[in-house]
Amino acid sequence: MDFTGRTVIVTGAGSGIGRATTRLFAGAGALVLGVGRRREALAGTAGRDEAISVHVADLRDPAAPEEIVSAAVARWGRLDVLVNNAGATKIMPLAETTADGVADLFTLNVTAPSLLARHALPHLRATAGCVVNVSSTFGHRPLPGGAHYAATKAAVEQLTRSWALELAPTGVRVNAVAPGPTESEALTAAGLPAATVEQIKSDEAARIPLGRRGDPGEVATWILRLADPSATWLTGQILTVDGGLELV
Incomplete structure (x- = not known):
């Protein structure tokens, strides 16, 4: 996969799948804008790689999507790939559901990627570029x-299919990767105690046919494959990368 001369935006680039994806794109020749809320985490992603620039933003800010796209285009003059990876996980049983809890999840997991895609669209049309959304195996199985959280990811998958049809006449491709349980900071960021996080990880690994949780790099590889400029006839697909979890 050769992305030389192409520019990429990756959200949620400070850790996990976003960090691995940012580094993998840069290694494949792309110029990458890594977006996240934590400047130090983004600096850790970029390291000394001059192909990686960072942009600190909270995607829940309605102005952030336009600012992010403008920053990438101002720096490099074009945009070829948008990776909507940023998102939040929240354990929220029905008996504990609140309006604010639901709204926060949908703002970050659904509204933000929608607005990013909207503002990126003119530039992606100009380059016959693509969008890769990051869903979850729980976007199409109960949780x-x-x-x-599962509902937001189901929404992402339906957005992917609908945008793919809508944008096909313009040459813009839209696909998604749906990871299973993957090593990241998501569970800790959801506010769960350390012992609970470890128990969840152990339970998940026991249910996965391949016997373990995923590595961020394994998911990042498929994000690049979906964005590969040579994948010119692939659009509207949801690729599940979950160690076989959806089979059980």
Whole structure:
């Protein structure tokens, strides 16, 4: 996969899948704008790689999507790939569901990627570029106790299919990767105690046919493959990368 001369925006680039994706794109020749809320985490992603620039932003800010796209285009004059990776996980049983909890999840997991894609669209049309959304295996399987998180990812998958049809005449491709449980900071960021996080990880690994949780780099590889400029006839697809979890 050769992305030389192409520019990429990756959200949620400070850790996990976003960090691995940012570094992998840069290694494949792309110029990458890594976006996240934590400046130090983004600096850790970029290291000394001159192909990686960073942009600190909270995607829940309605002005952030336009600012992010403008920053990439101002720096490099074009945009070829948008990776909507940023998102939040929240354990919220129905008996504990609140309006604010639901709204926060949908703002970050659904509204933000929608607005990013909107502002990126003119530039992606100009380059016959693509969007890669990051869903979850729980976007198409139930998640007791986390129904609203699963609902946001189901929304991402339907956005992917609908945008793919809508944008096909313009040459812009839209696909998604749906990772299973992957090593990241998501569970800790959801506010769960350390012991609970470790128990969840152990339980997940036991259910996965391949016997373990995923590595961020394994998911990042498929993000690049979906964005590969040579994948010119692939659009509207949801690729599940979950160690076989959706089979059980």
